[in-house]
Amino acid sequence: MPITLVxxxxxxxxxxxxxxxxxxxxxxxxxxxxxxxxxxALVLAFPGFWTADAGxxxxxxxxxxxxxxxxxxxxxxxxxxxxxALMVGRQVIGGADRFFLFANLTILAMAGMxxxxxxxxxxxxxxxxxxTAVASYILISFGRGRDALEGAFKYLLLSSVATAMLLTAIxxxxxxxxxxxxALISDALKSQPNHLYAQLSLALFVAGLFIKxxxxxFHGWLPGAYSEAPSPxxxxxxxxxxxxTGVYTLVRLVITVFGPHPTTQGLLLAFGAISIVVxxxxxxxxxxxxxxxxxxxxxxxGYIILGLGGGTEIAIAGAVLHLFNHAVFKTLLFVNASAxxxxxxxxxxxxxxxxxxxxxxxxTTSTIAFLSTAGIPPFSGFWSKLLIIVGVWKAGFPGxxxxxxxxxxxxxxxxxxxxxxxxxxxxxxxxxxxKEAGAWITIPAILLAALTFGLGVAAPWLFETFIIPxxxxx
Amino acid sequence: xxxxxxILLPLLGLWTILASxxxxxxxGLAATSATLTLVLFTIExxxxxxxxxxxxxxxxxxxFVSAISLTxxxxxxxxxxxxxxxxxxxxxxxxxxxxxxxxxWFLGAEQPVxxxxxxxxxxxxxxVIWTIRRLDLVGQILIVxxxxxxxxxxxxxxxxxxxxxxAKEQLP
Numbered sequence: 001m002p003i004t005l006v007x008x009x010x011x012x013x014x015x016x017x018x019x020x021x022x023x024x025x026x027x028x029x030x031x032x033x034x035x036x037x038x039x040x041a042l043v044l045a046f047p048g049f050w051t052a053d054a055g056x057x058x059x060x061x062x063x064x065x066x067x068x069x070x071x072x073x074x075x076x077x078x079x080x081x082x083x084x085a086l087m088v089g090r091q092v093i094g095g096a097d098r099f100f101l102f103a104n105l106t107i108l109a110m111a112g113m114x115x116x117x118x119x120x121x122x123x124x125x126x127x128x129x130x131x132t133a134v135a136s137y138i139l140i141s142f143g144r145g146r147d148a149l150e151g152a153f154k155y156l157l158l159s160s161v162a163t164a165m166l167l168t169a170i171x172x173x174x175x176x177x178x179x180x181x182x183a184l185i186s187d188a189l190k191s192q193p194n195h196l197y198a199q200l201s202l203a204l205f206v207a208g209l210f211i212k213x214x215x216x217x218f219h220g221w222l223p224g225a226y227s228e229a230p231s232p233x234x235x236x237x238x239x240x241x242x243x244x245t246g247v248y249t250l251v252r253l254v255i256t257v258f259g260p261h262p263t264t265q266g267l268l269l270a271f272g273a274i275s276i277v278v279x280x281x282x283x284x285x286x287x288x289x290x291x292x293x294x295x296x297x298x299x300x301x302g303y304i305i306l307g308l309g310g311g312t313e314i315a316i317a318g319a320v321l322h323l324f325n326h327a328v329f330k331t332l333l334f335v336n337a338s339a340x341x342x343x344x345x346x347x348x349x350x351x352x353x354x355x356x357x358x359x360x361x362x363x364t365t366s367t368i369a370f371l372s373t374a375g376i377p378p379f380s381g382f383w384s385k386l387l388i389i390v391g392v393w394k395a396g397f398p399g400x401x402x403x404x405x406x407x408x409x410x411x412x413x414x415x416x417x418x419x420x421x422x423x424x425x426x427x428x429x430x431x432x433x434x435k436e437a438g439a440w441i442t443i444p445a446i447l448l449a450a451l452t453f454g455l456g457v458a459a460p461w462l463f464e465t466f467i468i469p470x471x472x473x474x
Numbered sequence: 475x476x477x478x479x480x481i482l483l484p485l486l487g488l489w490t491i492l493a494s495x496x497x498x499x500x501x502g503l504a505a506t507s508a509t510l511t512l513v514l515f516t517i518e519x520x521x522x523x524x525x526x527x528x529x530x531x532x533x534x535x536x537x538f539v540s541a542i543s544l545t546x547x548x549x550x551x552x553x554x555x556x557x558x559x560x561x562x563x564x565x566x567x568x569x570x571x572x573x574x575x576x577x578x579w580f581l582g583a584e585q586p587v588x589x590x591x592x593x594x595x596x597x598x599x600x601x602v603i604w605t606i607r608r609l610d611l612v613g614q615i616l617i618v619x620x621x622x623x624x625x626x627x628x629x630x631x632x633x634x635x636x637x638x639x640x641a642k643e644q645l646p
Contacts, residue, residue, distance in 0.1 A: 006612055013619060101627055108620050115613055127613035134617055138624040 001052045002067045002118055005042075005075065009035055009111035013104055025096040028103035032086050035107060036079035039114075043076040067118070070255070073320055074117045074248055077327040081239035082110045084331050084444045088338050089232035091440035102142065106236065109135035113244040122170050122257075123180040125249060129166070129212070132245050133159050136237065140229040151221075151228035158211055158221040165208035172201035182257050189258065202258060206250070206267055213246025215271050215305060216278040219298050226294035227347070231338030234290060238297050239331035247304055247323055251316075260311055268309030269392075273403050275302030280410035284417070288347045289340070292418055293333050299411065300326050300373065306400060307388035315391025321462070322384035325372065325455065329381060332369040332448035336362050339437035339445065340422065349418060354427035358434035361442045363423040365449040370415035372452045375408045380455035383462075476516045483509050484571050492564060494553065500538040503530075534621075 012035050016024045024031075042049045050067045067075070086106060093099045112135060115128030137159075141152035174180060176197050177188035189198055207218070214222035226238050258264055279299030286292035304326065307319030339362045340355065341347055356363030372379035375386070385408060393401035427434075436442050455462060486509055490502030507530040514523035 003609075006609070010612060010616060010619075101623055105620065105623050105627075108616055108623070111616055112613075115609070115616075119609075123607075124610055124613070127610045127617075131613050131616040131620065134620040134624065138620065138627050142627060 001049055002071075002075075005039060005114040006111050006118060008038075009107045009114070012107050013111075016100070016104060016107075025100050028096075028100045029086060029090050032103040032107050033083050036083035036086065036110065039079040040076060040083075043072055070252065070320055071117045073324050074244060075114070077324050078110060078113045078117070078240055078244065081236060081327055081331045082106060084239070084335060084448065085232045085236040087440045087444045088235050088335055089230075091438045092231050092338060092342050098142075102139070102232070105135050105139050105142075109139065109236065109241060113240065116244055116249060117252075120183075121181045122173060122185065126163075126166055126170060129245050129249070130163065132241060133163070136241055139233040139236065140225050142233055143228070143230045145228070147224075147228040148230070151224040154221040155225045158218070162208040162211035165204045165211075169201040169204035169208065172197040172204070176201075186257050186259065193261070199263075202261070202264060205253060205258075206264065209246050209250040209253070210271060211246075212242065213250060213301055213305070214242055214298055215246075215301060216275040216298060219275070219279075222298060223291045223294040226297065227288060227290035231334070231341055235331055235334040235338065238293065238334050239327050242297075243301075243323060243327055247301055250305070251308055251319065251323065254308055255316065265309050265311050268305050269397060269400055270309075272302045272304075272306030272309050273400055275299060276306065276404065276407045277302075277410075280407050280414065283414040284410065286414075287349050289349050289418060289422065290334075290337050290347050292349075292414065293330070293337060296333075296373065296411070296414065297326075297330055299407065300330070302407075303385060303388055303404065306392060306404060310388065310392035310395040310397065310400075312391045312395045314387055315395060317463075318384050318387025318389075318391050322381070322388060325380045325384045325452075328448055328455070329369045329372045329379075329452050332365060332445060332452065333373070335441060335445045335448065336366040336369065339441045342437050342441070343434055344431065349421040352422045352428060352431075354423070354425050355431065355434065356423040357427045358431060359423075359436050361436055361445060365445040366423060367419060368449040368452055370419060372456070374412040374415055376412070378453070378456040380452050380459070382456060383459045476513060479509055479513045479516065483513065484575070488568060488571070491567065496542045497539070500535055500542060503538065504535040507535075 012031055016028055016031060018024075050072070086103065089099060089102050089106070093102050109132050112128050112131030112133075115131060116125055119125040119128060137152050137156050140155060141149050170180060173185050173188070176192065176195055177184045179185075189202075192198060211218040211221075222242070226234050229237060254264065254268070276299050279295050279297070279302055283292050283295035283299060286295060300322070304319045304322050307315045307322065310316070310319075337347075339359065340352070343359065344352060344355075346352065368379065372381035375382050385404070389401045389404045392404065483506065486502060486506040490499050490506055493499040493502050507526055510530075511523045511527040514520070514526060
């Protein structure tokens with residue numbers, strides 16, 4: 001019944017709008033959260049759901065393909081981040097009317113992401129990439145300030161370039177495979193891997209998805225979009241949207257469709273490594289904490305791509321685990337950023353200091369998130385980075401593995417600098433009356449911090465349940 | 475016939491981008507889509523043609539015109555400044571389009587398209603839309619819904635503010 005993961009959110013939007021904004025304003029948050037929480041429950045507690053026949057829905061929508069472990073990882077991460085963004089939105093978006101619009105767009109983005117994960121056809125992926133992208137442009141410009149509109153416009157422009165590349169690549173693939181399904185294209189690439197159209201199409205696909213992922217040097221849109229978007233939208237964008245539209249799509253296509261190819265592997269390793277280093281160095285030089293987190297995202301996505309480029313089972317398993325971990329700890333960091341921005345009305349780290357004295361929950365959860373990002377045990381980020389580095393080393397690329405370890409030190413450096421400037425030391429004058437942001441920000445922050453710690457401690461369960469089954473699709 | 479339409483297509487695209495008013499640009503986009511529909515019919519891709527005509531030339535144009543109805547006109551001075559900067563910004567576009575067109579032309583000559591392409595694209599429209607690509611239809615509905623919310627978020631609230639009403643909501 002996985003098709004309900006696209007149809008359900010669509011029905012949710014229709015129900016919300018059927019009775020008019022005024023009647024449904026109060027229900028928007030409850031319904032949107034219920035959709036997200038139900039999806040998490042389906043992944044964790046209802047294994048039968050994934051193989052059950054959707055009955056009339058299958059008849060109507062004609063989709064009956066299976067769902068593998070990689071997809072389930074994403075089906076868990078998507079509602080987790082969406083529910084968090086909704087809670088942060090409830091706290092910071094003033095006005096029931098505007099929250100109603102935000103909730104609708106968030107559900108639509110969630111449906112788009114679910115569609116990407118569900119797709120087993122290149123054109124279907126393109127359609128749902130567009131669903132998510134259109135909802136994202138509007139969400140980024142939600143604040144309607146000049147900077148937010150500029151961020152949205154940059155994202156729109158670069159995303160359009162990526163879309164043009166993907167569409168051209170799909171066109172070229174059709175000409176050699178005769179269709180757009182994963183199976184047809186995979187067969188065509190195996191039978192004629194050196195066809196000019198096949199190589200051109202692969203290059204266009206990879207470049208288009210690098211733009212969507214925000215990898216260096218295609219990252220121009222990302223810092224502006226992440227930092228200028230309203231806080232809950234930053235959570236959604238950094239936590240899951242770019243991870244699904246760019247990173248997951250790339251992982252899925254490399255694993256399921258393109259297969260191992262030395263040229264693709266070389267590109268992934270090189271661009272992954274460049275992004276790790278450039279993202280980390282750029283993060284070190286930032287004063288705006290949201291921009292710092294944006295550059296940190298670029299660096300962490302570099303690790304995922306490096307693992308994917310490693311190509312071994314262990315490296316790819318590490319990449320998928322880091323994809324999930326990154327969704328969790330980056331969401332937590334942006335939730336904390338929302339709390340600080342909401343309470344202090346500034347994003348300049350030089351104007352902050354000693355916030356842990358007044359915001360201990362935010363300070364503590366921020367420390368947990370950055371330790372996990374830097375790959376410090378026992379937090380979840382340690383395991384995924386370890387798998388990536390061991391996998392890349394075993395694949396015969398020790399240089400890239402050493403670079404990964406060295407860049408982790410850079411990660412630790414910029415996060416320590418951030419923590420010291422914002423949370424440690426003496427409280428800055430003017431913040432004496434500061435207090436924690438409301439419950440809708442602190443509760444998800446505590447839950448995500450517990451998850452970051454819990455995933456690190458429960459790593460064996462995680463491997464058994466989600467990561468080891470990924471080997472079956474490699 | 476197809477060659478003439480393929481030459482007309484980028485010219486209409488250029489006109490859409492360079493049009494001095496949003497309304498002309500929306501009309502240009504509709505004309506571009508209609509021309510693309512004709513191209514798709516002439517190369518025996520009725521499915522793509524029907525989609526292009528219904529969604530892009532039809533629905534998207536209606537959405538654009540609705541959005542434009544919520545905007546206000548530039549002053550003559552603003553319009554003159556905008557025209558001048560736009561011409562400078564786009565002067566390389568025709569050259570770029572010609573270069574991309576030439577590249578595809580030569581690529582196509584080197585690597586002829588396999589015959590399966592024509593066979594796969596020429597299915598019966600109804601069967602393809604309602605049997606093979608039904609999930610994509612859900613995606614189309616989601617995109618249109620996102621567009622509608624976009625208009626409300628970006629234009630409607632702004633119009634309310636310009637009319638002198640106080641913005642009812644705080645910005646996030």
